[in-house]
Amino acid sequence: MEFIRRNPRSAVFGTILWIIINTIGYYHFIYDTENRFSSNLYQKGTAITRILASKIGPSLLADDEIVLTDEITNLEGIDGFFFIEIHDQDNKTIAQSDAEKLKWAYTNPEKRRYIDTIDDVAIDAWSLPDNQQFFRFKADVRYSGTVIGKVYLALFSSQIYTSVNKFTTLFVIIFVTSTILLGLWLWLSANILKKRRSQELIEQENMTRVGPYVLIEKIGEGGMAEMFKAEHTSEDGFRRIVALKKVLPVLSGNQDFINLFIREARIAARLRHPNIIQITDYGKFENSYYIVMEYIDGTDLEDIIKRINKGLPIDLSVFIALKICMGLQYAHSKKDDQTGVPLNIVHRDINPQNVLVSYEGEIRIADFGIARAQSEPSLTRTGDVKGKMPYISPEQAMGLKVDCQTDIFSFGITFYEILIGHELFNSDGKFGFNRSILDKKIIPLRTIRTD
Missing domain, CATH: 3.30.450.20 (PAS domain)
Incomplete structure (x- = not known):
C-alpha cells in the first residue's frame, strides 16, 4: 500500500x-x-x-x-x-x-x-x-x-x-x-x-534499537525470547527488513542459558538452504543477547491449519512436506566446512508453528535456535526436554539422547496434522501427553481421509 x-x-x-x-x-x-x-x-x-x-x-x-x-x-x-x-x-x-x-x-x-x-x-x-x-x-x-x-x-x-x-x-x-x-x-x-x-x-x-537494528514491532514472544520485526541500515544506506529474536531480560543473567543460546546460534548460522530460515547475525547489545534472521512475509503452518479448520489438499500437503524434508535432510547431513566431519544437527522442535509459509509460496523451517550438533558438547542438562510437547518423540519426552529420528517423528506428526486439520495429541498436561505418546495408538489416516 x-x-x-x-x-x-x-x-x-x-x-x-x-x-x-x-x-x-x-x-x-x-x-x-x-x-x-x-x-x-x-x-x-x-x-x-x-x-x-x-x-x-x-x-x-x-x-x-x-x-x-x-x-x-x-x-x-x-x-x-x-x-x-x-x-x-x-x-x-x-x-x-x-x-x-x-x-x-x-x-x-x-x-x-x-x-x-x-x-x-x-x-x-x-x-x-x-x-x-x-x-x-x-x-x-x-x-x-x-x-x-x-x-x-x-x-x-x-x-x-x-x-x-x-x-x-x-x-x-x-x-x-x-x-x-x-x-x-x-x-x-x-x-x-x-x-x-x-x-x-x-x-x-x-522505537528502540538493538545494536544496528531498529525494532519496528513485536511479532511474537515465548518463554525464552521475544521476536521483533526490525530494520537494518548498512553504511552505504542499504535498508532491509529482518527478524530479530532477543533473549528475555529475566534470562540475560543466566550464564548457562546464554552459553547454550550462543552455541546453538552458531550452529544454526552454518545452515544455508532455501527451506531453512537463514541466520544472518547474532550478538550482544547492552546486556541483551539476540539472533538476527531473514524476515518471512507470511504466516506459519499452524495458523493456516487453524484458519481453514480442515486438512489441506493432498497435493499441497505433499508439496509442503517435501520442502520440510528437503530442509531437514540438508541439516541432518550437514558437515563441518573445514574438517568434513558430519555435524548431525537435530532441530528438536519440528511442528506446524515452526514451518513458515511466505505469501509467495516459500516453505521455510524456523527456530533452529534450539537445534544442537551432536558433534559438539551440549550444555543442556541430562533430562532436559526441549521442543513443543505434542510433537516430541518418546525418547525426547523421557529426556534421553536424541538423533535425527526425533525430527522425523515430529515431522510425521506435523504431516499427519496437515492432512487432518487439527492436533493429533492432546497437549493438556505434560504427564497426560507423555502417556499419549507412549501408549496411544495413532488412528490410520485412511479412516479419516478417504482421498
Missing part, C-alpha cells in the same frame, strides 16, 4: 493492464476451449462412424434391414445423437433411425459446410431451421475391399457449446468477483493506510 500511495499513476496503470490481460485471456480461453471440445467431438464421431461402417458390411450386402436397424438402435443412446442412415451403393436408403428427423435435417442443404476429413471419414456442419447445428460424419462401407454403400452419423453440436458455456460462466464469475474484490481491497487499503500512517508516527517516537 505504500507503493500505491507513492505511485498512484502506476497503480492505476497496473489495474488497467490487469483488466486488459484478463479480457484477452478470456477470449483466448474461450477460443481454445471451443477448439478442444470440437476436436473431441470430431474424434468421437469419427471413431463411432468407422466402427459402424466396419461392422455392417455383410448385413448391407445381404440387405438385412433387421440387423442394420439393430445396429442403429444400439447407438441411439450416445450423447448428442441426432440420426443415422445407411445407404447402399446406389445411394438407396436401406436403414435409418428416424425418417422425420432426416427430412428436417436436410431442409437447408445450402447451409452445409465442409469441416475436415479424419481417417477417411468426411465431416460436414449443417444448420437446422431453428438455427441448431449438427455435424454429419460420412464413411464408406466396404466388403472385401469394395465400396458397397455409405453410413451417415449425425451428432448435435450443442454439447460443445454447453460445455463451453459452463466454462465461460465460471470464468466470468471469477473475473467479476476478482475485479470487485480488487476494488474493495484498494478502497479498504486506502482507509486503513490513513489510520496506519498516523499510528506509525506515534510508534516511531518510541
Whole structure:
C-alpha cells in the first residue's frame, strides 16, 4: 500500500493492464476451449462412424434391414445423437433411425459446410431451421475391399457449446468477483493506510534499537525470547527488513542459558538452504543477547491449519512436506566446512508453528535456535526436554539422547496434522501427553481421509 500511495499513476496503470490481460485471456480461453471440445467431438464421431461402417458390411450386402436397424438402435443412446442412415451403393436408403428427423435435417442443404476429413471419414456442419447445428460424419462401407454403400452419423453440436458455456460462466464469475474484490481491497487499503500512517508516527517516537537494528514491532514472544520485526541500515544506506529474536531480560543473567543460546546460534548460522530460515547475525547489545534472521512475509503452518479448520489438499500437503524434508535432510547431513566431519544437527522442535509459509509460496523451517550438533558438547542438562510437547518423540519426552529420528517423528506428526486439520495429541498436561505418546495408538489416516 505504500507503493500505491507513492505511485498512484502506476497503480492505476497496473489495474488497467490487469483488466486488459484478463479480457484477452478470456477470449483466448474461450477460443481454445471451443477448439478442444470440437476436436473431441470430431474424434468421437469419427471413431463411432468407422466402427459402424466396419461392422455392417455383410448385413448391407445381404440387405438385412433387421440387423442394420439393430445396429442403429444400439447407438441411439450416445450423447448428442441426432440420426443415422445407411445407404447402399446406389445411394438407396436401406436403414435409418428416424425418417422425420432426416427430412428436417436436410431442409437447408445450402447451409452445409465442409469441416475436415479424419481417417477417411468426411465431416460436414449443417444448420437446422431453428438455427441448431449438427455435424454429419460420412464413411464408406466396404466388403472385401469394395465400396458397397455409405453410413451417415449425425451428432448435435450443442454439447460443445454447453460445455463451453459452463466454462465461460465460471470464468466470468471469477473475473467479476476478482475485479470487485480488487476494488474493495484498494478502497479498504486506502482507509486503513490513513489510520496506519498516523499510528506509525506515534510508534516511531518510541522505537528502540538493538545494536544496528531498529525494532519496528513485536511479532511474537515465548518463554525464552521475544521476536521483533526490525530494520537494518548498512553504511552505504542499504535498508532491509529482518527478524530479530532477543533473549528475555529475566534470562540475560543466566550464564548457562546464554552459553547454550550462543552455541546453538552458531550452529544454526552454518545452515544455508532455501527451506531453512537463514541466520544472518547474532550478538550482544547492552546486556541483551539476540539472533538476527531473514524476515518471512507470511504466516506459519499452524495458523493456516487453524484458519481453514480442515486438512489441506493432498497435493499441497505433499508439496509442503517435501520442502520440510528437503530442509531437514540438508541439516541432518550437514558437515563441518573445514574438517568434513558430519555435524548431525537435530532441530528438536519440528511442528506446524515452526514451518513458515511466505505469501509467495516459500516453505521455510524456523527456530533452529534450539537445534544442537551432536558433534559438539551440549550444555543442556541430562533430562532436559526441549521442543513443543505434542510433537516430541518418546525418547525426547523421557529426556534421553536424541538423533535425527526425533525430527522425523515430529515431522510425521506435523504431516499427519496437515492432512487432518487439527492436533493429533492432546497437549493438556505434560504427564497426560507423555502417556499419549507412549501408549496411544495413532488412528490410520485412511479412516479419516478417504482421498
